[in-house]
Amino acid sequence: MNLLLQVNMSSGHSSAPPKETSIGILAAAVSRLEQTQMPIIFGSGTLVTVLRQMADEFPFPVDKILSNPRLFEPLITRFMERNPLTNAIIRTTKALTIFEAGIKVNVIPSVAKATVNFRIHSGQTVQEVLELTKNIVADNRVQFHVMTAFDPLPISPYDDKALGYQLLRQTIQSVFPEVNITIPGTCLGNTDSRFFTNLTTGIYRFNPYYVQPEDLKSFHGVNEKISVQGYENQVKFIFELIQNADTDQEPVSHLHKL
Template sequence: MGRMTATLSPGTLRDERAIARLQELVRIPTVSRPPDGPGPRRGPEPFERFIDALPTLYPLVHEHLTRERIGDAALLYRWPGTDPTGASTPTVLMAHYDVVPATEEGWEHPPFAAVITDSGPDGDEAVLWGRGTIDDKGCAAAILESIERLLAAGFRPRHDVLVSLGDDEEVNGRGARAIVKVLRERGVRPSLVLDEGGAIVSGAFPGVDEPYAVVGVTEKGITTLRLTVEQQGGHAASPPPLAATERLARAILRLNARPARARLDATTRLMIRTLGERAKPALRFVFRRVDLFAPLLLRVFLRTSPETRALVRTTRAVTELRAGHAANALAERAEATINMRIAPGTSVAEAVSEVETAIDDERVTVEVLEPSEPSPVSPASGEGWEAIVQAVRDVHPGLMVSPYVMMQASDSRWFTAISDHVYRFAPFRMTADERACLHAKNERIRVPAFLEGVRVYEALLRQR
């Protein structure tokens, strides 16, 4: 770590130790795999090692906060506030410490080595490489680091602060659901919940060149579909006109040719108006009048990028294909898994109906697995929202902050059952390339961006 001293700004020992703690957590391979998915099942050892490491890494947190283990390995911390009436309306900071699988193939640095380089592909800032640096051990470490620093400074919040660390967000979120169940039984109704989600970005919104922060006030629903074709097999030497695999392929192509209907929901319209205030003059005129120019803006968003397309419609992605048992035999069963993200203003039922209409084949069975509707919309105003905005601007003066629809699914969706103020924001600067590395190879975070995130959490907690 000594060579980092010249890279960090300022190069404090405290910051170096913060980065070293994140490195240690990234090196623990807390990989979640679904029970029926490929590869070895999730084992308890890395999760136990992660839990055991936390008291050593963050001693003040574990001296002053209580810690409960809920479900298999989810963690709930409580930091009592000075006002006892605030116990039922706490601030909840959330993260998860499980990660998606990663092999070393294609990575510039091994995914669980937590290597630091003096610079990276996104500029000349030091970079920490590894699975979980952004999704989502970066947030977990930044939250704990911020509390450790505030405790060292003698700070105590006015109302209770809870820290929820999920252990299985990447597969089913049962840990977070169990925490919500416990809090509901205790009569807790959080005044503010903040989980992973948006970030400080640039270049993602047409016509706006400067950086801005996007905070999720809602998130898309998530639903898995299983498409299945079952029909007579036989020898591959005499195939029928449409075998099971070809019928399934045709269904997928039909789906691709008929995407879900695009629309501008209320949150996206507010985002357009907010960010549009800093757009180039010609576009600013249009963005301010989003309701009038909605058909034009829909066409722009559909053509700009995958991110803007996903903002305005339910998305479908074919993630798994299964068929056949031999190279020279026709498959008797062919399956495809479709991952759908359901746009606000629509429903799982509507999305499934669109799929069935597009496929238009009675021999393709559509099975709905684990449906989850879009989350309720939290207000982009009021005390909770303004606290997030102020914390961001304390660290990044003058930065635009806008609501948006989070396109991924997070553990925070379970907290909407007990709070009307649930937000999704990871307080880090992220380039388009860094965002593209989520669930992919070469996941990484810039060291200064992580340290800025720690400061944002500190600024937020000082208001609570």
């Protein structure tokens, strides 16, 4: 969801400013929004399955904790919310991306606007997030305008009968033999895959590329790049995925047809 927050106040000369201005009111509103995180949603989505499936990859006692995620939910979520990447898996995230106000140094602007980008957790809806946002801002002078929004897509099947998921797993093991396990996950980025919901319930977002911690800082930022080897692996993966899908023999019984 892209949400526009707007404050309309009287304009005037900066030599005699009012107690509050449109910029000040809006700045306080988005500050409250930044400082207040959305509620943790732990049991919805793929997270519990992911933790259990990857538990054996960790030494004791982490393996026991991940094997019993519901029992150790407070400990796991406390650890995950320390990192922005894993924090985005357990709750809806929000980011202030555009702030617009003022045109002249000695004029108090009558209008201040801010755009907030939300990535809605699969366990929430647009309406729920909008109501939470209004309660956090808690200022009737701030207007809310939904620019674009859509509810999270249904979770695609990832069991042994899901043909699409099994094709991905087969190809991953072929192209990346060093990978021990393949597990489902959550795609944090928005993609065009939502336009395929009228064709199938099996929609998988996967990028066959090793992402290093330093790579994350360059996404949509300075020096965004991909290594030559990473690019070659992507081409190889897509080629093999198409070949694996082009077969008369079905690898497993499944719910969906390509």
